[in-house]
Amino acid sequence: MPIYEYVCMSCESHFEELVRVDDVSPACPDCGATKVSRQFSVFAAHGASTQPSFGGGGGGCCGGSCGCGH
Numbered sequence: 246m247p248i249y250e251y252v253c254m255s256c257e258s259h260f261e262e263l264v265r266v267d268d269v270s271p272a273c274p275d276c277g278a279t280k281v282s283r284q285f286s287v288f289a290a291h292g293a294s295t296q297p298s299f300g301g302g303g304g305g306c307c308g309g310s311c312g313c314g315h
Contacts, residue, residue: 250284
């Protein structure tokens with residue numbers, strides 16, 4: 246069963262819930278409201294052997310051209 250992220254439309258609480266694809270949306274654990282919205286989830290890749298390279302200048306986030314010092 247996948248874990249989905251939800252936000253309550255009544256109290257704006259954010260929570261996660263294990264649900265099957267064909268299950269109805271869960272009730273908010275904080276206020277009990279049933280009007281919740283499933284959110285898109287962003288996940289990170291763990292165990293990557295190298296970090297991504299953003300430009301070849303070695304200047305960090307933008308290759309050093311922004312003056313941020315990275």
